[in-house]
Amino acid sequence: MDHPDIEQKLGGRGEEEQETRERILSAARQLMAQKGYKGATTRKISELAGVNEVTVFRHFKNKVGILTELLKEIMDVREQLEQGLQGEFADLKEMLVSYARTYYGLLVERKEIFMICMIEADNHPEVVQMFSSLPMTAVEVLSNKLLVFQEQGHLPKAVPFTAALMFVSTFFYAFMAKYRVNLDLEMVEEELFENASEILLQGIRGLK
Template identity: 35%
Template sequence: MDKTEQKIMDAAIKVFARKGYDGATTRKIAEAAGVNEVTLFRKFQSKENILRAVITRNREVILKTLDSVLQIEKEEDIKTSLHTLGRSLLEVMRERVNIMVILIAEGRRDPEVAVILESVIKIIVVRISEYFETQLKNGKIRNINPRTASLTFLSYICHMSQLRGVISEDILSNPEEEFDGFIDIFLNGILNAEDN
């Protein structure tokens, strides 16, 4: 991929995330990239092709990144492992928030995009579920459904990464503290120990 194609794709990510596929135009993408619209068409032929290129390229990057992030240390204590994993996933999502917005929004419109989004989510859910299964077998956690625990954990990560920058600081004033609170609630629940 040459520099011009990369500039167009970077601009397209921002425009698609802000305007959605239907609201984005090749003219807006070209302007954001600082290129002529003719150049955009010469490189990609259509808005649909730009979207496909953006999604395909970023899917590979996300999967590679997730592969290293999802190496959960099974010997560490659970709180440390989940804290490290959660922070790493939040960072990946923060770095790729525009791509995630595009995948979610366009996944509703385009079945092919939905398949790509599902493949990314599935990898995360399976790996975290495997971690919880191991902890369950080792007697470290109570008898829960590992998949449900995985989905619950991932739901917080996904929602917080998407809400950051959208909701006011009144609600999310200290993300670090909020995350620590989530880990505590996730691991210990909300009931007092004597009420369990």
């Protein structure tokens, strides 16, 4: 026999628990980016999340568990990157600009996580591998797409990986310069996307 009232209550509780979990992660993300791993105590995390400290430990065994969960956010990007290469493009430059916009946007969305990685790289060497996963995934996805163009005769041999690495590195540096060292690049982001795409294409054409 079904019990809709009970199921509704359980479903509502599940949503409430998920919301609490997200508040804890959001608070931890903010505090760790500002104060580092040590400075973001579970007490401060619980206060900012609006829950008691016991609730934090109920959702995550310890602070390392919170950090691990936060770092997982960096790795889940392949589908979004591939979507940035889908659709009808007038030419290769338009496709590159679209990809640059998608990739840079993912970096900005995760900037707090990246700051945590930078702060904790010495104390937790394992985060370096997770830290590098986003740019390296971006290189791989773009390289695979450029390989298709190469096989169709539109790009010279041995270009795809090198071109993808140079292209992705441009935006990773721009991101780090802006959000890590507060360097003014004197260029709006869309202009950077356009210019980097054009420079890459000119370099590729010069190899033919």
